[in-house]
Amino acid sequence: MSKKTGDQDSGRDASLRVSRQVRDSLKAAAAVMGRPLYDVTNEAITRYLAELDLADPLAAIRDGTRRRPGA
Numbered sequence: 561m562s563k564k565t566g567d568q569d570s571g572r573d574a575s576l577r578v579s580r581q582v583r584d585s586l587k588a589a590a591a592v593m594g595r596p597l598y599d600v601t602n603e604a605i606t607r608y609l610a611e612l613d614l615a616d617p618l619a620a621i622r623d624g625t626r627r628r629p630g631a
Contacts, residue, residue: 586601586604
């Protein structure tokens with residue numbers, strides 16, 4: 561097995577460990593709050609995306625400033 565494959569596998573393993581930890585944390589939070597897991601998960605995702613401060617891709621469409629192809 562090449563080193564590159566080993567690095568990719570270890571990165572994937574680390575990602576899966578983090579994913580499991582996040583999932584377990586969300587399950588525990590939902591259980592403590594007595595709320596459905598999907599509500600807690602959606603709330604966590606919304607908070608995370610709000611913290612990223614991404615540009616609003618639909619702002620141009622709402623403002624009517626969208627360019628037309630060929631214009």
